[in-house]
Structure formats: C-alpha cells, structure tokens
Amino acid sequence: MNAPLNVYDIRYADVVVLGRIVDYRIVLDPIARRDRRNMLAHSPGMRVEERRRLRRQTSFLSDYARFDVMVDDVLVGRAGAMLIVTWDNSTFDEPRSMPPGPFLIALRDPGSRSPPLRGPSATILPNREPRSLTVLQAACSSPFIFESASNEAAAVRWILAQRPTQPNVR
Numbered sequence: 001m002n003a004p005l006n007v008y009d010i011r012y013a014d015v016v017v018l019g020r021i022v023d024y025r026i027v028l029d030p031i032a033r034r035d036r037r038n039m040l041a042h043s044p045g046m047r048v049e050e051r052r053r054l055r056r057q058t059s060f061l062s063d064y065a066r067f068d069v070m071v072d073d074v075l076v077g078r079a080g081a082m083l084i085v086t087w088d089n090s091t092f093d094e095p096r097s098m099p100p101g102p103f104l105i106a107l108r109d110p111g112s113r114s115p116p117l118r119g120p121s122a123t124i125l126p127n128r129e130p131r132s133l134t135v136l137q138a139a140c141s142s143p144f145i146f147e148s149a150s151n152e153a154a155a156v157r158w159i160l161a162q163r164p165t166q167p168n169v170r
Helices: 007-012 030-041 048-056 151-162
Strands: 015-027 064-076 082-087 103-108 133-135 145-147
Touching (some): 015 082
Antiparallel strands (some): 015 064
C-alpha cells in the first residue's frame, strides 16, 4: 500500500545534498536465495503452480540498492565530494537502474531516528551496511530522491530555509 509522501519528514534527514548518482547497483541477498533453493528442494508436496511462482521470483525483500553520490552542494549536514549510499526500498522494490540526475537526496544515518510508519503493511529491515548513509524514506512512502528541479525538491528547499540553523550532524 502506497502512503502519500510527507515532505516534512525531511526533519529526519542527517544530510541533504544536491548531486548525481553513479555506480548504481542492486545488492542481492545470497542467504534469501539459498534459503529459497533449500525450501524448494525440501518441499516435495508443494503445488506445481506455487513451485513455479517461487522459482520465478527474482527479487527479495532483503535485496537493496547501493550507489555513490557525487555531491555538488550540501544543504544539510556535512558531506564530502562523494558519498556511499544504500537504499532499502522494501515496500516497493528498488528500480533496476537510476538516471544520474541531478537529484536532491536526503539521507539519514542508519542509527538515527527514522520517519514514522505511513502504511499498515510496513516492513523495516536492518541496514546491511550500517556505516553508510541510507536514503530517507518512511516505510510505505516515496524516497527522498527528487529531480533537482522538481516541485518536491522545491518544497524541501523551502522547508529547509524555514528552519533555524542547526549544528552539522556529520
């Protein structure tokens, strides 16, 4: 179930940058794939249709995206010229590829407070790379990856301009 984006969730971001996505890739969970093979091998009574459906599955909830962001400007927090980022879009599956942008991207430290659940079927998995920043996204809602000239990016910039200056987090 898709919940509407709440741009005020930007308050959960530790870092907000304008930048370009490079080296985007999906990191496959080998344990989920091994467990699926084992389950299929040890379930002889499973219906044929169900077995076919399970064999055709190409993505798993525990797969995630990993990419680098070449930073053009830092709006919140501290960031170097390049950031390593993960994205667990568990509700909707990660896209197989991403255009380079430029994008406004809001990120959070995996140990920071996350936005509230926005839908009844939310699943939140632990970050597989806890030393990397992760894309800000409330479960069941859209990620904070916006084309830099989009209405959403403009709304985020406006919200950031309204808040009092705070010390940098990172």
